[in-house]
Amino acid sequence: MIEVRNVNQSYSKRSSKKTLTDVSMVVKENAITALVGANGAGKSTLLSVMTNILPALSGVVLLDGKDVRKMKANDLSKRVAFLRQSQQLNVRITVNDLVEYGRFPHCGGRLKDEDHQKVEEALSYMNLTDLRHRYLEELSGGQCQRAFIAMILAQDTPYIFLDEPLNNLDIKYSVEMMKILTQLVEELNKTIIVVLHDINFAAAYADHIVAMKDGEIYYEGPPQDAITPEVLNPVFDHDFHISNSAGRPVFLYYDEDDPNCEVCVS
Amino acid sequence: MTNVKQKRKGMVSQPESPDCPKLTTFEEIKKAERRNLVFVSSIIITLLILGIFLYIFSRTYAKAWRLGVPMRPDAFNSILQRSIPALVAMGGSAFLIAVVSLSFQTIVDSKILTPSMIGFDSIFMGTQTLLVFLFGTTTQFFLNPHVNFIVSAGVMVVVSFFMYSAILRRSKNNMIFLLMFGLVLSGVVSSGTRYLQTIMSFYEFTQVQALINVSLNNVNETLIYMVVPLMLILSFFMLFRHRIYNVLTLGSQQARGLGVDYQKELNFNLILIAIGMSLSTALIGSLTFLGLLAVNFARMVLKTHRHLPLFMISGLVAVITLILGEAIVELIQGAVPVTVVINLVGCSWVFYYIIKDNKI
Numbered sequence: 317m318i319e320v321r322n323v324n325q326s327y328s329k330r331s332s333k334k335t336l337t338d339v340s341m342v343v344k345e346n347a348i349t350a351l352v353g354a355n356g357a358g359k360s361t362l363l364s365v366m367t368n369i370l371p372a373l374s375g376v377v378l379l380d381g382k383d384v385r386k387m388k389a390n391d392l393s394k395r396v397a398f399l400r401q402s403q404q405l406n407v408r409i410t411v412n413d414l415v416e417y418g419r420f421p422h423c424g425g426r427l428k429d430e431d432h433q434k435v436e437e438a439l440s441y442m443n444l445t446d447l448r449h450r451y452l453e454e455l456s457g458g459q460c461q462r463a464f465i466a467m468i469l470a471q472d473t474p475y476i477f478l479d480e481p482l483n484n485l486d487i488k489y490s491v492e493m494m495k496i497l498t499q500l501v502e503e504l505n506k507t508i509i510v511v512l513h514d515i516n517f518a519a520a521y522a523d524h525i526v527a528m529k530d531g532e533i534y535y536e537g538p539p540q541d542a543i544t545p546e547v548l549n550p551v552f553d554h555d556f557h558i559s560n561s562a563g564r565p566v567f568l569y570y571d572e573d574d575p576n577c578e579v580c581v582s
Numbered sequence: 583m584t585n586v587k588q589k590r591k592g593m594v595s596q597p598e599s600p601d602c603p604k605l606t607t608f609e610e611i612k613k614a615e616r617r618n619l620v621f622v623s624s625i626i627i628t629l630l631i632l633g634i635f636l637y638i639f640s641r642t643y644a645k646a647w648r649l650g651v652p653m654r655p656d657a658f659n660s661i662l663q664r665s666i667p668a669l670v671a672m673g674g675s676a677f678l679i680a681v682v683s684l685s686f687q688t689i690v691d692s693k694i695l696t697p698s699m700i701g702f703d704s705i706f707m708g709t710q711t712l713l714v715f716l717f718g719t720t721t722q723f724f725l726n727p728h729v730n731f732i733v734s735a736g737v738m739v740v741v742s743f744f745m746y747s748a749i750l751r752r753s754k755n756n757m758i759f760l761l762m763f764g765l766v767l768s769g770v771v772s773s774g775t776r777y778l779q780t781i782m783s784f785y786e787f788t789q790v791q792a793l794i795n796v797s798l799n800n801v802n803e804t805l806i807y808m809v810v811p812l813m814l815i816l817s818f819f820m821l822f823r824h825r826i827y828n829v830l831t832l833g834s835q836q837a838r839g840l841g842v843d844y845q846k847e848l849n850f851n852l853i854l855i856a857i858g859m860s861l862s863t864a865l866i867g868s869l870t871f872l873g874l875l876a877v878n879f880a881r882m883v884l885k886t887h888r889h890l891p892l893f894m895i896s897g898l899v900a901v902i903t904l905i906l907g908e909a910i911v912e913l914i915q916g917a918v919p920v921t922v923v924i925n926l927v928g929c930s931w932v933f934y935y936i937i938k939d940n941k942i
Contacts, residue, residue, distance in 0.1 A: 369838060393841030400835055406691055407831045407887045410611075417829060421841035425825030449611055471840070 318343040318366060318475060318507075323375035325361055325531075335361045337531045339375075343475075348497055348508045350522035352515055354552050357528040359511045360401070363477050366509070367398045379475075393421040397468040398477040403460070405452060411463045412448040415439055418470030438469035442496070458489030465496060469504075476500065478510040482517065490514075494521040515552075515567050519543040527551045543567070619891050622883050626898045633906035638665055640913035648915070671801045672908065673901045674813040675862040676872060680900035681817045681893050682858035683873025684880075688827045688889070689851050690750060691834070692757055693881070694935055696873040700764030701771065702859040703868040705742055707794045708771040709734045714790045715778045727804045730793060735860035742856040747849050794867075802865055809865050816858055817897065824889035831887050869904075869921055871928020876900035878931060 320343075325336035336358045343349060343366075351359040364370035366377050368384040377384045379395055415438055419431040427435070439445050442462045452460055461481065468476055478497075482490045498521055500506040512518045518525055518539065525542035527535040528551070535547045542548075543565060545556050557568040642661050646653040683696040697703075713734055749763060779787055793802075826847065829837045834844040862869075873896075880896035907920035 367839075369835070388841075389838065389843040390841035393839060398839045400839075403836075405832060405836075408885075409832075409887055413887075414832075417832060417836075417840060420825075420829050425828060 319378040321376050323365055323372045325373050334531050344524045345507050346505050347523035349524040350518040351511045351526050352518050353528035358531040359528055360479050363479050367396055367477055390421055395473050396475045397471045397473040399464055401479045403464050408451055410449050410451055411444055414463055415466045415470050418467035434470050438466040442466040457484055476506050476508045480511050629902050633902050633909055637905055637909035640909050641665055644913055667803055667806050668801050670810055671806050671865050672904045674810040675866045676900035676904040677897040678813045678817050678858050679862050679873045680876040680896040681820050682855050684877045684896055685820055685851055686855050688830050689848055694932055697855050697859050698870045701767035703863040704768040704771040706738045706860045706863045708775045709737045710793050711775045711778050711790050714786050715782050731864050738860045739856040743852050746852050809861050813861050821893050827889040871925045872900055875928045
C-alpha cells in the first residue's frame with residue numbers, strides 16, 4: 317500500500333513557491349489511478365516524490381508502512397517501477413539487454429535461471445520475442461515504449477508509475493498502451509499510477525482519477541464522478557464541451573465556436 | 583550510392599525477411615560477441631608482447647648498434663634491470679588511466695570527457711607544490727616521496743571530491759560548462775603552481791621539480807613498488823563492479839529506477855577517480871588524452887556497452903599505446919616524447935568527434 321501524508325514540496329528549500337501543498341492520498345490497489353491536471357499542477361512532482369526520486373521536503377510517503385526516504389534504493393526498486401516521460405538512452409542497446417536490466421534489482425546483474433525466465437515472460441507478454449535482438453533505435457515509438465514496459469515487467473514490482481506514457485505516441489499506440497496497462501492490472505494484479513494529459517483516455521481506462529490543481533489535490537474519485545465539467549473546468553481552467561458517445565461523456569476542448577458543439581452541451 | 587542503399591535496406595528490413603541474415607538465438611549473438619572479443623584481445627596481447635620486446639630491444643641492441651659498440655651481456659642485464667620497473671610503471675599507470683577514464687565517462691554520461699580534461703591532474707600537481715611551499719623548508723617530512731605522495735593524494739581526494747561532487751550534482755548534463763570549468767580550473771591551478779614555484783626558494787623549487795616533473799623518461803622509481811600494487815587493486819576493484827557501470831550507462835534516472843543509488847555512486851566513484859589520477863600522475867606524470875584515446879578505441883572495436891570487455895580492452899589498448907609508442911620513440915631516437923604524440927592523436931580525436939557530430 318502506498319500512502320502519501322501531508323507532503324509539501326518546492327523547487328528549493330528557500331523558495332516560497334510550492335509545487336505540492338499538503339498533499340495526502342492513498343493509492344488504490346489493483347487499479348489504474350490517473351493523475352490529471354494542467355501543466356505545472358504538480359503531477360510529475362507528486363510521482364517523483366512517491367518514488368523517492370525527489371524526496372519530500374515535509375510529510376511522508378509510506379510504502380507498506382515504511383517511509384520511502386529511509387528505504388534502500390535497491391529495496392525500493394523491487395517494489396516500485398517508474399517509467400519516465402522520455403526514455404532517451406545514450407547507449408546502443410538491444411531490447412533483450414534492456415529487459416535484462418529490469419532484473420538488476422533482484423540479481424545485481426548476475427542473471428540466474430529464474431531471472432532469465434522472468435525476462436522471457438516479460439518479452440513474450442509484450443510481444444517482443446521476435447524483436448529481442450533489435451537495437452532500440454531501430455524500433456518504432458510504440459515498440460520502444462513496449463520494450464520499456466517489458467523492462468518494468470521484468471523488474472517484477474507490484475507498483476508501476478508512468479509519467480505521461482502517451483507522449484509521442486500516435487492514437488493507435490496510445491490505445492494499445494492503455495490496453496496493456498488495463499491488462500497488467502487485470503492479469504498481473506499490478507497497481508498503476510499514471511499521469512495522463514488526455515482526459516478522454518483517463519475517462520475510458522482509469523479506475524480512479526486524481527485531479528490536481530496548483531499543487532493540491534482538487535478532486536479524487538471514480539471517473540464517472542471526476543470526469544465532469546464541474547470538476548474539470550476549474551482544474552484545467554477551461555470550459556469544456558461534452559458530447560455523449562455510447563453513453564460515455566467525451567470531452568471536446570477545441571473549436572469552441574463550432575455551432576455543432578454548442579448543441580452537445582447538455 | 584551503394585552504401586546508402588544498403589543502409590536503407592538494413593533499416594527497413596524486418597527480422598522475418600529471408601534475405602536478411604539474422605542471428606536467431608541469444609546464444610549466437612553472445613557467441614559472435616565473444617568471438618569478436620577473443621579476436622580483439624588476441625591481437626592486443628600480440629601487440630603488447632611485441633611492444634615489450636621492442637622496448638627492451640630499442641633500449642639495448644638498437645642503442646648499442648647505433649653507438650657502434652657490441653652489446654655485452656652484463657650491460658644488457660643492467661639495462662633490463664632498469665627497463666622492467668619502467669615497463670611496470672607504464673603498464674600499471676596506463677591501465678589505471680583507461681579504467682578510471684571509462685568509469686568517469688560512464689558516471690558523467692559523456693564520451694569525450696576524461697578526468698584529466700577537467701583538471702584532476704593539475705590539482706594533484708598544484709597540491710604537491712603547495713605542500714612543499716607551505717612546509718618544504720620547515721620540515722623534511724614532505725620531501726620523503728612516500729609521505730609526500732600520501733599527503734598530496736589525500737589532499738587531492740578531499741579537494742576534488744568536494745569540488746566535483748558539487749559541480750557534477752548541479753550541471754552533470756551541461757558538458758560545455760564542465761569543459762569550460764576544467765579549462766579554467768587547469769589554468770588557475772597551473773598558473774598558481776607556477777607562481778608559487780617562482781617565489782619559492784631555489785632549494786624548494788628543485789624539490790618540487792623532482793616531485794612533479796615526472797614523465798615517461800623519468801619515472802618516479804622510488805614510488806613504483808608502493809604505487810603499482812595500489813593501482814592494480816584499484817583497477818581490479820573497478821573491474822569487479824562492471825555490472826553497476828552497465829546499469830549506469832542507461833542514465834542516472836534509469837539507474838535509480840533500477841535500485842542504484844546514483845548520488846552515492848557518483849561520490850564513491852569521484853573518490854576512486856581522484857585516487858586513481860593521483861596514483862598515475864605521481865608515477866608517470868600527466869597524460870591528458872591517453873584515457874580518451876583508449877576508451878574510444880575500445881568502444882569502436884567492441885561495439886558494446888558492457889563494461890567488463892570495455893574495461894579490459896581499453897586498459898590493454900592504453901598499455902600498448904604507451905609501451906609501443908615509447909619503444910618506437912626510443913628506437914628512432916625521435917626528439918618528440920611519446921606523450922606529445924599521444925596528446926596530438928588524442929586531441930585530433932576530440933576534434934574529429936566535435937566536427938563529426940557537431941556537438942560535445
